[in-house]
Amino acid sequence: MKDGKIIPQEKIRNFSIIAHIDHGKSTLADRLLEITGAVSEREMREQYLDRLDLERERGITIKAQAVRLYYERKKGEVYQLNLIDTPGHVDFSYEVSRALSACEGALLVVDASQGVEAQTLANVYLALENNLEIIPVINKIDLPQADVEKTKREIEEIIGLPAEDALLVSAKQGIGIKEVLEAIVEKIPPPKGERDAPLRALVFDSWYDSYLGVVVLVRIVEGKLYPGQKIRFLSTGKTFEVTKVGVFAPEATTLDALYAGEVGFIAASIKEVRDAKIGDTITEASAQVEALPGFKEIKPVVFAGIFPVDSDDFPELKEAIEKLWLNDPAFSYEVETSAALGFGFRCGFQGLLHMEIVQERLEREFKLNLISTAPSVKYRVRLRNGKELEIENPAEWPDPGTIEEVLEPYIQAEIYTPKEYLGALINLCEEKRGIQKEIKYLTPERIVLIYELPFSEVVMDFYDKLKSLSRGYASLDYQFIGYRPSDLVKMDILINKQPVDALSLIVHREKAYYRGRDLVSKLKEVIPRQLFEVIIQAAIGSKIIARERIAPLRKDVLAKCYGGDVTRKKKLLEKQKEGKKRLKSIGQVEIPQEAFLAVLKI
Numbered sequence: 275m276k277d278g279k280i281i282p283q284e285k286i287r288n289f290s291i292i293a294h295i296d297h298g299k300s301t302l303a304d305r306l307l308e309i310t311g312a313v314s315e316r317e318m319r320e321q322y323l324d325r326l327d328l329e330r331e332r333g334i335t336i337k338a339q340a341v342r343l344y345y346e347r348k349k350g351e352v353y354q355l356n357l358i359d360t361p362g363h364v365d366f367s368y369e370v371s372r373a374l375s376a377c378e379g380a381l382l383v384v385d386a387s388q389g390v391e392a393q394t395l396a397n398v399y400l401a402l403e404n405n406l407e408i409i410p411v412i413n414k415i416d417l418p419q420a421d422v423e424k425t426k427r428e429i430e431e432i433i434g435l436p437a438e439d440a441l442l443v444s445a446k447q448g449i450g451i452k453e454v455l456e457a458i459v460e461k462i463p464p465p466k467g468e469r470d471a472p473l474r475a476l477v478f479d480s481w482y483d484s485y486l487g488v489v490v491l492v493r494i495v496e497g498k499l500y501p502g503q504k505i506r507f508l509s510t511g512k513t514f515e516v517t518k519v520g521v522f523a524p525e526a527t528t529l530d531a532l533y534a535g536e537v538g539f540i541a542a543s544i545k546e547v548r549d550a551k552i553g554d555t556i557t558e559a560s561a562q563v564e565a566l567p568g569f570k571e572i573k574p575v576v577f578a579g580i581f582p583v584d585s586d587d588f589p590e591l592k593e594a595i596e597k598l599w600l601n602d603p604a605f606s607y608e609v610e611t612s613a614a615l616g617f618g619f620r621c622g623f624q625g626l627l628h629m630e631i632v633q634e635r636l637e638r639e640f641k642l643n644l645i646s647t648a649p650s651v652k653y654r655v656r657l658r659n660g661k662e663l664e665i666e667n668p669a670e671w672p673d674p675g676t677i678e679e680v681l682e683p684y685i686q687a688e689i690y691t692p693k694e695y696l697g698a699l700i701n702l703c704e705e706k707r708g709i710q711k712e713i714k715y716l717t718p719e720r721i722v723l724i725y726e727l728p729f730s731e732v733v734m735d736f737y738d739k740l741k742s743l744s745r746g747y748a749s750l751d752y753q754f755i756g757y758r759p760s761d762l763v764k765m766d767i768l769i770n771k772q773p774v775d776a777l778s779l780i781v782h783r784e785k786a787y788y789r790g791r792d793l794v795s796k797l798k799e800v801i802p803r804q805l806f807e808v809i810i811q812a813a814i815g816s817k818i819i820a821r822e823r824i825a826p827l828r829k830d831v832l833a834k835c836y837g838g839d840v841t842r843k844k845k846l847l848e849k850q851k852e853g854k855k856r857l858k859s860i861g862q863v864e865i866p867q868e869a870f871l872a873v874l875k876i
């Protein structure tokens with residue numbers, strides 16, 4: 275619908291932009307918003323569709339976004355384009371695959387100075403799985419190091435898509451944008467689906483809004499959706515009355531109705547966050563229809579505890595986690611109690627970046643002060659009595675005397691890199707207990723390195739190291755290949771002889787000694803001095819493998835200010851209070867957040 279007129283289905287195009295991280299998706303989306311007049315030059319800001327503050331600050335897209343544009347091809351010939359911007363990082367690929375299910379086509383953006391990378395390929399596979407028409411777009415042609423011919427060759431040889439017609443674009447300078455719009459209209463098929471059939475709509479995103487309640491993003495597959503309609507969610511059977519339907523264009527705009535083939539949002543006074551499950555089908559309350567194929571359930575792979583710094587905040591944390599989960603069902607949570615940290619949640623994530631983002635969103639969007647523990651993968655432990663346990667929390671590790679065998683998850687990693695970094699990357703993989711499988715030349719300059727690696731080594735700092743060793747040029751994609759036996763042990767950390775459950779970790783026996791030594795010395799650095807002596811020890815079973823001592827503070831910090839200056843004294847006290855924010859008292863010792871994540875830094 276535009277200016278009250280319904281746009282016929284054959285003039286609708288639903289498409290997505292997919293790319294490796296930083297290849298310029300969000301910038302291209304900005305240009306499309308601009309050229310179609312959805313955003314005036316005055317309102318334009320960079321990365322317009324990245325709505326979360328966090329996305330803008332970090333310059334990455336976390337959530338998929340749907341926005342409607344109108345493209346007037348010729349006078350009176352208006353097309354409705356529904357653009358779905360998607361994230362590029364591996365940790366968020368589930369968002370990509372959800373977004374793609376609402377599209378018929380995809381712009382595949384490839385940076386002309388970088389060429390095809392791991393996520394380019396991974397996203398192409400997702401697009402092919404969804405039967406999308408793929409339009410290659412070679413971006414950043416303005417850069418001096420851009421190599422269009424080489425990029426075309428890579429698209430043909432590595433991806434297997436014809437590239438002679440690839441569009442040449444500089445999203446930054448606004449070159450070639452009109453051609454992109456033309457290609458969308460020409461090449462991407464319009465959606466199918468009867469407007470007069472009973473309603474079937476796929477929920478592909480939803481979030482909590484304090485005014486509207488739960489807002490649901492839908493792709494209408496058949497029928498129409500309008501205010502006043504009684505609808506039912508198939509998986510729960512719950513019914514609601516639609517209060518509002520609309521689109522983001524790019525600001526929220528209400529409409530009279532959404533029709534088959536269109537993408538938009540609805541609100542229906544849904545209060546319970548769990549009632550609008552992503553992947554569910556919406557239909558008319560009285561209709562009998564078949565559910566649409568939803569989404570594969572995504573299993574988290576990295577686990578960590580999240581606890582409120584102030585134990586009284588647990589109910590607020592619970593509510594916040596439930597709300598955030600609606601918007602991001604790729605993380606999981608269950609209540610956990612820790613002797614050291616009290617009540618909190620054991621959460622599962624898609625990777626470390628995902629974990630960081632979830633924690634940051636909880637803190638910012640819900641004003642909480644949180645402590646998270648070191649991430650862990652899910653281990654399998656076979657016991658002597660024949661039982662098998664799945665353990666994602668080192669605190670639950672069984673007594674070593676009862677263990678027959680331990681297995682850990684392995685991945686096959688594909689590392690794409692220019693050839694000059696090959697040596698450094700092989701060393702990195704070997705250091706992380708990797709098993710080399712293959713080294714393939716993709717082109718004379720680019721290599722793919724295939725390794726099998728224990729996932730626990732990859733979740734720590736592998737990705738950061740890969741990036742720094744290759745100056746950002748290498749990229750990584752991986753898949754799980756199953757569980758394998760490994761010689762793993764639990765390492766406890768004792769503070770003044772008390773084991774701190776939230777600090778214990780699972781390590782490979784051969785590396786235990788070095789890890790233990792590095793960890794206690796790191797802890798010594800981050801734990802502030804107290805009024806008494808603090809002894810930090812690492813132990814395997816009853817054997818102490820490393821020890822450090824933090825000398826007590828001798829003087830009262832205020833003693834220096836004795837007598838005179840009141841403001842200075844106040845300042846000092848305030849500073850101390852500030853520093854306390856992220857300290858958690860364990861026994862008598864105050865431990866900062868950094869201590870729980872120190873294991874990531876060793």
Ligand SMILES: Nc1nc2c(ncn2[C@@H]2O[C@H](COP(=O)(O)OP(=O)(O)OP(=O)(O)O)[C@@H](O)[C@H]2O)c(=O)[nH]1
Nearest residue numbers: 295296297298299300301334335362414444445446
């Ligand atoms: N020189 C040049 N730089 C560009 C061009 N397009 C994008 N960039 C820059 O490349 C960087 C990444 O661009 P984004 O649009 O944020 O990339 P993205 O693919 O959306 O990244 P994620 O959202 O994190 O996946 C930014 O610094 C852009 O300014 C271009 O055509 N030329």
